[in-house]
Amino acid sequence: MGCYNIHVKGLVQGVGFRPFVYRTARDLQLTGTVYNATDGVYISVSGTKQQAEELATRLLKEKPSVAEIEDIDIIENKEDAYLGLEGFYIVKSLSREQSVTRISPDIAICEDCIKDADRQPHRLHYPFINCTHCGPRFSIIQGLPYDRPNTTMSEFRMCEVCAKEYKHENDRRFHAQPVACNHCGPKYTLYDIAGNITATEYDNIISLLVKGLSKGNIIALKGIGGYSIICDALHKKAIVKLRKLKNRPRKPFIVMIGDDSILEKFVWVNKEEQSLLKSWRRPIVLLSEKKKLTTEINGTYSTLGVMLPYMLIHYDLLSKLPSRAIVVTSGNLYGEPIVKDNDKAFSDFIGKCDFILDHNRKIFNRSDDSVTHVIDGMPRIIRRARGYTPEPLENINETEGILATGAEQIGAFAIGKGKEIILSQYLGDQKRIANRDFRDEAFSHFQQLFKFSPRCIAADMHPDYASTQWAENMASQMNIPIIKIQHHHAHAVSVMVEYRLKNPVLSVCLDGTGYGDDGCVWGGEIMKCDRISYERLSHFSYLPLPGGDAAIREPWRMVVSMLHIPGEKGTCYPEKFVRRIGRDRIAFMENMIDHNVNCPLSSGAGRLFDAVSSLLGICDMNSYSSEAAISLEQVADANCNASYHIDNTESGFDFRWLIKRLCEDYEKGISEKMLASMFHNTLTKVLNINILRISQKENISTVVLSGGVFQNKILCDLLLKKIKNCNIKVYLPSSVPCNDAGIPVGQLAIASAVNNTNFNKLCTNYLLP
Template sequence: MISDTGAMQVIETYKLMIYGLVQGVGFRPYIFRLAHTHRLKGWVENRTDGVILMINATHEGVLKFRDEIIHTAPVASAIESIEIVKAGRQEFSSFEIRNSEDISDAVTEISPDIAVCPECLYDMKEQPHRKGYPLINCTHCGPRFSIIRDLPYDRPNTTMAPFDMCPVCRAEYTDVSDRRFHAQPVACNHCGPVYRMESASGQIENIDDILTRVKDIVAGGGLLAVKGTGGFHLTCNAFSEEGVKRLRNMKRRNGKPFALMFRSADEARKFVKINRKEEEVLTSWRRPIVLLRKKRNITKGIADGLSTLGVMLPYMPFHHQLFEHLDTPAVVMTSGNFTDEPILISDEKATRMFADHVDGVISYNREIFNRIDDSVLAVTGKDVMVLRRARAYAPSPIRTGIELEGILGTGAELTSTFCMGKGRQAIMSQYIGDLKNLETLDFYREIYDRFCRMFRFSPNLVVSDLHPDYMSTRFARQLAKEHPNIQHISVQHHHAHIASGMLDAGLEGEVLGFSFDGTGLGSDGHSWGGEVLKADYLNF
């Protein structure tokens, strides 16, 4: 490691190791261009533990280069640290991007999925080979976690592997001056995945014909199943009472509210209040569902009896195309599943299960590998609360400052997730759902196995809820039984919530914690309700 105190201004060879969210966000192309701006020679490559650079520079030059990386990195990246080490002298004739390497059990972060950027929306109207292409993307946007099979993040390790680039896309992919330089999901009308629509009247494959048909269905109060980034949505006109009623009956969902997708924030403002912080979250590259205060009701059956409405904005190219054709300013966008089951991701299964309930199933032939729902957030004052951590947030880690290596938390029974400790990071799974049936439990196990592989995780301590009958507790017991080296401990439900709140607020020592989370098994063997506990991280 070198210091900032200075040294002789001679050209040396330096190794830079960059840790954090630096894969899948256009980081290597960004470094390539920045190195050319600084007239540096060397190379950059992805590794499972981060991004590594070797450059020839002066001491002052490498520090300036580091500082510019910190201040101008891609918007969706998150640099945790940059280490600089003086290496043995090497001569480089140019700067290049090298092939990725899988070198250790240490891993970099995996990029979450990113909403389509304004530049791609422009290209969708202007680029000849991408005009109207509904799966357009670049290094700044598009699918990431939902298509990743393994690290390093390169096309062969994603569900884009079956799609060979055409000569035009290949030229963009290899051109350092192009925004799609090393964009792994790059595609166009000539070589990429395509949309199709299945209905009782047959199959439609032309995107313009699909959009025309969708307009008619939505205007007539019909229902659609539409493949999103991380799974299918069920959608209808938000102002059609008949459509909303059909959707509610289909999902067997009596009271839970539906989320709405509005054409724009300005359209949403006609129905909900949006302050500056809420707009910042709503329009961010993550594009989550945000709970906003109602100005007036929209349609019976959407969010009856509630003062808030779940609102999101278009985040896929297809969503923008959809609203260019629709007359309505908002549609219902709810998870494409039946009550208590995981969101569907298979085109074939969605067509089979939804065919008798909807007027059309719209899909595309790029596989979703990691299913993931829309995230749900709320703003309270200046703070943003993540209520459902999913698309665009998972699987980004939470930095804790506590050594967590090898610890697995299996979560509770309802609105379940699990959490893995990797170094000082807590890596939470995406929202999984209520562990009430075999399908959701299978999803839980599937994601656990995938996270173990992608994050090179091996548990040595598994922590579960105190309740012995929770599926997550049974999973923990089974894991410990199958692997004698894994210790299993149980934690009281309300104490776990308070400890989580302490960590989130950065608190140490003893606190008076209020946990109003409904019932949980108490340490005395009886059911406890909302509890007030004098507690620290270990005891209460």
């Protein structure tokens, strides 16, 4: 007999792990204790070494579904060979210096809790029902260890019935920190359009909301990570009204569907998409449309963003609403962060929403719904927030104390703890003051939760990014070093981190904007890189951006840029294009290009997609980010194999020949659908030719794909298949967004590698000051 201390690291708090350890230890007839600490779960048992190892084995094999075990250490405690206990106990949590454990993301309501809401007298129709397997986690946690006093549930004192469940070893709510019921937990209050209290009793609230939704009402509803705004998905006038409220003329809305038959009627769902939809994360999943719900939701798009209910109130509303489907969008005004506080909700939504449904549980960490899709049989994150944040990524080097401030348009930051990279939730466009305030709030919370203090900062090279200026100001105030990271190198390394790649790779980075070493705008590159250096091997030909950022907002300008040769007269454009844009406006752009007035150079792949989209009459003006490129993909037919022939002079990255051919065929009357498909197929062929050529030349057979353009499902499916057929290993991000939200991961990993390298002996792109 002896005493053994077992330290379990990973996602082991807020997921029912201690109760699971308790029951397993009791089953093995072990005596001892289990407790949470800031750096994991600690177990002490009396018994033989074989018994301790059997406990560890069962913890690994039988752990709760949401739990993730990274490491289990078993150490014999010879100083305390006998604990002197007669049973096994869960004891008070401890805080251990600066070490921290993983924090659970918010978890969708489980099936057992849905059933309990119909059968437990004290939780009958209780909307905030949860157990050790489900419910709010990241959104309510204020500090570690994960115990009720360290959450926003600390304001709610458990009643005797809940306390009994909390303490009973065989109850599903044994040590469930947010446990509550109708008698002791948070409650909803319904307000009308003028801010007057309309109802406080839950069943009455549901009845009023269902009637309101059916009549076309718009409702601001406080959820787990913030407010959402909802309306009936089949009520066209309500959706039009919602578009005006959100200043969202064309961008598609997301639909929450509460009935499998409705889901099967309107979208195609394969087994991987079904698994993602129904996972405990409950993200939005972009699916191929089978039949259109209504054009007011997604216009002419061939995909529909779908999510399933993740709170009891969603289930209750959808089960009673005749359409069984609601439009769900972030609860915010245009360009601002999702609203989490009641006062802000009232100031923003009173007089605009027909009802405001508020609850009195505070949201500490706000987060939007996550957005995903499936490519090549794997989930790919587009927006990383609820259900994913703050899951860390394992890095090969020490990361402690490194802060990465990210990019600009898709804001996010990352912090380093131990050898982990912890990526923040989606923060929105950092050009906006409100989103920078959100960033400061989130960073302050991360510092508090993870006991983080910066000792080094990694930032984008772009001098005008708000994220770079944030980094510079903080580095100056704290007198700590700052390292500037090239945008596309960070993109590439973010993929290397996810797949734990150590050797040099070829990086294909396709996006819209990234500050380049030559001062130009990059965005279509093939680079050779590792975690501390990069070499640009090939890139899309530079094109002028007439009007700078205006060319990004108005894609038609890129048609002029692609077709007009400086100094030449009589450039030919499709007649339809000329009629839409006007000869005077086209001539004005030509004059800007001829005289190089406000025409910065760009190799951005996004601008090529913009030009084709406008050329074909699909989108001339972006009403939201990347609308032209997304719309081009929506028009294309993924089943069309037609493409243009490519000769030796056209195999490089100057695509003006392709634009001219598209222009000629568009004039001949070939359909936009066919031409959009041929563009995707031809571009993929060109990319593959160059990847294969450079791979052979550099003797590198590992390729990573990154950048926002790789959110294009058609492009990815085609390119992945072609590259794999050439016996090249190819990696596309899955748990890290391929867009700029993944940039902080790469920035932090690069800074970590530089910090861990004797760079005085190594030629590298980066040197710390």
